Amino acid sequence: MDMFQNILLTIATASTPLLIAAIGELVVERSGVLNLGVEGMMVIGAVCGFAAALMTGSPWIGVLAAIIAGMLLSLLFGFLAISLATNQVATGLSLTLLGIGLSGMIGENFVGQAGIRLPNLDIPVLTDIPMLGRLIFGQDPLFYISLALTAGVMWFLFKTRTGLTLRAIGDSHKSAHALGINVLKYRYLAVMFGGGCAGLAGAHLSLVYTPQWVENMTAGRGWIALALVVFASWRPWRVIGGAYLFGAVTIGQLHAQALGFGIPSQFLSSLPYVATIVVLVLISRNRRLTVMNTPASLAQPFVPDR
Amino acid sequence: MKKILFALAASAALTVASGALAADKYKACFIYVGSKTDGGWTQAHDIGRQMVDKELGDQVETAYVENVPEGPDAERALERFARSGCGIIFTTSFGFMDQTLAVAEKFPDVKFEHATGYKTAPNVTTYNSRFYEGRYIIGQIAGKMSKTGTAGYIASFPIPEVVMGINAFLLGARSVNPDFKLKVVWVNSWFDAGKEADAAKALIDQGVDILTQHTDSTGPMQVAEERGIKAFGQAFDQISAGPNAQLTAIEDTWGPYYVKEIKAAIDGTWKGGQSTWDGLKDGILTMAPYTNMPDDVKAMAEATEAKIKSGELHPFTGPVNKQDGTVWLKEGEVSDDGTLLGMNFYVEGVDDKLPQ
Numbered sequence: 001m002d003m004f005q006n007i008l009l010t011i012a013t014a015s016t017p018l019l020i021a022a023i024g025e026l027v028v029e030r031s032g033v034l035n036l037g038v039e040g041m042m043v044i045g046a047v048c049g050f051a052a053a054l055m056t057g058s059p060w061i062g063v064l065a066a067i068i069a070g071m072l073l074s075l076l077f078g079f080l081a082i083s084l085a086t087n088q089v090a091t092g093l094s095l096t097l098l099g100i101g102l103s104g105m106i107g108e109n110f111v112g113q114a115g116i117r118l119p120n121l122d123i124p125v126l127t128d129i130p131m132l133g134r135l136i137f138g139q140d141p142l143f144y145i146s147l148a149l150t151a152g153v154m155w156f157l158f159k160t161r162t163g164l165t166l167r168a169i170g171d172s173h174k175s176a177h178a179l180g181i182n183v184l185k186y187r188y189l190a191v192m193f194g195g196g197c198a199g200l201a202g203a204h205l206s207l208v209y210t211p212q213w214v215e216n217m218t219a220g221r222g223w224i225a226l227a228l229v230v231f232a233s234w235r236p237w238r239v240i241g242g243a244y245l246f247g248a249v250t251i252g253q254l255h256a257q258a259l260g261f262g263i264p265s266q267f268l269s270s271l272p273y274v275a276t277i278v279v280l281v282l283i284s285r286n287r288r289l290t291v292m293n294t295p296a297s298l299a300q301p302f303v304p305d306r
Numbered sequence: 307m308k309k310i311l312f313a314l315a316a317s318a319a320l321t322v323a324s325g326a327l328a329a330d331k332y333k334a335c336f337i338y339v340g341s342k343t344d345g346g347w348t349q350a351h352d353i354g355r356q357m358v359d360k361e362l363g364d365q366v367e368t369a370y371v372e373n374v375p376e377g378p379d380a381e382r383a384l385e386r387f388a389r390s391g392c393g394i395i396f397t398t399s400f401g402f403m404d405q406t407l408a409v410a411e412k413f414p415d416v417k418f419e420h421a422t423g424y425k426t427a428p429n430v431t432t433y434n435s436r437f438y439e440g441r442y443i444i445g446q447i448a449g450k451m452s453k454t455g456t457a458g459y460i461a462s463f464p465i466p467e468v469v470m471g472i473n474a475f476l477l478g479a480r481s482v483n484p485d486f487k488l489k490v491v492w493v494n495s496w497f498d499a500g501k502e503a504d505a506a507k508a509l510i511d512q513g514v515d516i517l518t519q520h521t522d523s524t525g526p527m528q529v530a531e532e533r534g535i536k537a538f539g540q541a542f543d544q545i546s547a548g549p550n551a552q553l554t555a556i557e558d559t560w561g562p563y564y565v566k567e568i569k570a571a572i573d574g575t576w577k578g579g580q581s582t583w584d585g586l587k588d589g590i591l592t593m594a595p596y597t598n599m600p601d602d603v604k605a606m607a608e609a610t611e612a613k614i615k616s617g618e619l620h621p622f623t624g625p626v627n628k629q630d631g632t633v634w635l636k637e638g639e640v641s642d643d644g645t646l647l648g649m650n651f652y653v654e655g656v657d658d659k660l661p662q
Contacts, residue, residue, distance in 0.1 A: 003511050003512070006507070006511045007508075007511060010504060010507045010508065010511070014500070014504055104341065108343060111341075111343035111344070111345060112343070112345040112524070112546060112547075113546070114546055114547065205500060209499075209500050209503065210499040210500055210503045210523075210524075210525045210528055211528065212499065212524060212525075212528060212547065214341075214344060214345065214497075214499055214523055214524075215340075215341040215343065215344065215373075216341070216373075216497070217499050217500070219495070219497075219498040219499070219500060219501065221500070250501075250504065251504055251508060254491055254493075254504055254505050254508040255508045255511070255512065257490070257491045257492060257508075257658075258458065258489045258490075258491050258505075258508050258509050258512045258514075259512065260489065260657045260658055260659070262659040263659075264659070264661050265464075265491075265492035265494065265661045266492075266494060266661055269492070269493075269494045
């Protein structure tokens with residue numbers, strides 16, 4: 001039974017950074033901006049979080065530093081893509097390249113140093129409940145934050161007036177502008193939220209997942225987060241489903257290998273991607289729903305006319 | 307004012323560049339697949355390069371390029387080096403093999419050395435380390451130390467080098483515990499700390515109490531430390547990631563080989579078409595200090611190391627059966643190097659199906 005709980009714990013750890021980064025990007029895309037720089041902001045978050053935690057001795061300061069670092073990098077993207085209305089795809093891609101290069105430079109002196117782990121939640125009695133105690137009451141704080149973030153984004157987007165405005169901007173920035181809404185301000189804030197989330201996801205990697213810094217440690221997770229947003233057809237609760245499906249298949253295939261079923265490992269390794277594509281195809285069969293949820297002015301630059 | 311400053315800076319840069327050229331040192335270049343601070347494979351090569359700088363610094367200038375992906379990009383990086391006046395170029399990953407040969411054909415005057423490959427040319431020599439000797443030793447240690455009698459092996463790609471390592475590990479373990487079992491998990495990556503850690507967790511959850519890896523990050527070592535089990539370092543002493551977990555590590559020590567080859571290239575005694583395959587006795591691989599184990603296990607490991615060095619023991623000595631039970635090596639028969647370098651089968655007892 002312990003094994004069952006352990007597997008679920010491993011899945012939760014693998015899925016959490018994907019969920020955090022994806023939920024941030026979802027808000028960005030709902031505002032009509034496509035920031036392909038998630039991977040770059042994530043890796044910058046990972047290195048800054050690690051460095052700050054190591055220098056101050058406090059993993060929470062590391063988490064904070066990671067969020068700020070992600071936000072700063074996203075501001076650069078915002079300046080180029082929102083204020084100067086550059087091509088968002090190209091700007092996002094170069095943000096990733098910049099993030100990876102910059103993180104290698106910042107992290108050069110931190111490679112191979114023993115990291116600090118963000119302590120797991122530990123509530124006496126509750127955490128020790130067999131089977132599910134550690135799963136519900138004994139995980140790392142970022143796991144709970146990731147779920148709270150998702151719930152918060154759901155509430156914000158669909159239950160508040162500001163959320164409605166944000167979605168309206170994503171659907172038609174021209175109409176929103178005509179109504180007197182400050183499109184650029186909303187988009188800046190959304191992009192910064194996305195950057196903060198990507199930084200936080202990076203902190204999860206370097207302070208919880210594998211508490212260490214190595215170059216390129218995000219290993220493509222930012223791209224998967226981007227795919228998850230599309231997979232979720234821009235709806236927050238589906239991001240949880242997607243992130244956990246991806247995590248579960250990833251961990252499941254490792255277990256299947258260790259059990260020695262004799263299935264070729266290359267096939268098993270590709271399963272998470274195959275599963276994601278299959279679900280994506282199934283979802284997109286409902287065209288009306290897909291069109292309804294896709295931000296219509298996604299990736300289109302907006303220059304307000306006077 | 308700005309313009310003047312810029313002109314000054316530009317001319318200063320030019321002076322520096324021509325100054326370097328004027329010294330007319332022999333240029334040795336290195337292509338790395340990873341980052342030079344990866345704490346594993348590439349860092350070991352870079353330490354070798356630094357040794358060249360230290361020992362031959364007055365005659366040799368070294369250059370390197372990091373994070374070169376295996377594939378067409380490698381060919382571009384190689385060509386750039388070849389054009390920029392490199393006398394000898396070391397390509398330090400198996401996946402650079404075909405690119406090395408392609409570029410070598412275009413630049414017959416440049417010398418090439420390719421690590422861990424098996425194709426040579428008149429100006430291409432290969433060099434490799436008998437990692438399997440170290441893997442046999444750590445297998446023996448695992449055989450003694452494991453309480454569950456099962457070890458976990460985190461593997462990268464099913465190339466002969468990795469398969470050979472798995473076989474050597476199991477033969478070592480079975481030499482002290484004939485019922486020893488080995489679970490293999492392929493992560494299909496050389497370097498993904500998170501995924502390697504996940505694989506380590508999966509293996510531990512399935513009852514493995516010793517981990518070894520043929521991937522390059524310290525992720526698995528960290529998991530071993532957290533979960534209180536033992537593990538072996540890869541390519542590099544990883545004791546800082548697992549002070550209570552690391553039993554020993556197989557350390558790659560490329561420096562002396564690089565110094566020797568570059569000296570030969572300068573003297574004109576360098577030869578192409580060679581395949582160097584050195585082992586423990588040549589010092590190209592060394593064992594990190596044996597830690598976290600009882601004295602008798604340590605003594606056994608040291609004795610085995612000495613026997614391999616003296617040539618008394620070859621890890622691949624019969625009787626050894628293939629996985630399907632057919633005889634591979636008869637009693638007392640020693641495998642030839644060719645079979646080892648092209649190894650595409652498991653020995654009896656590996657609990658995995660080899661990906662083809």
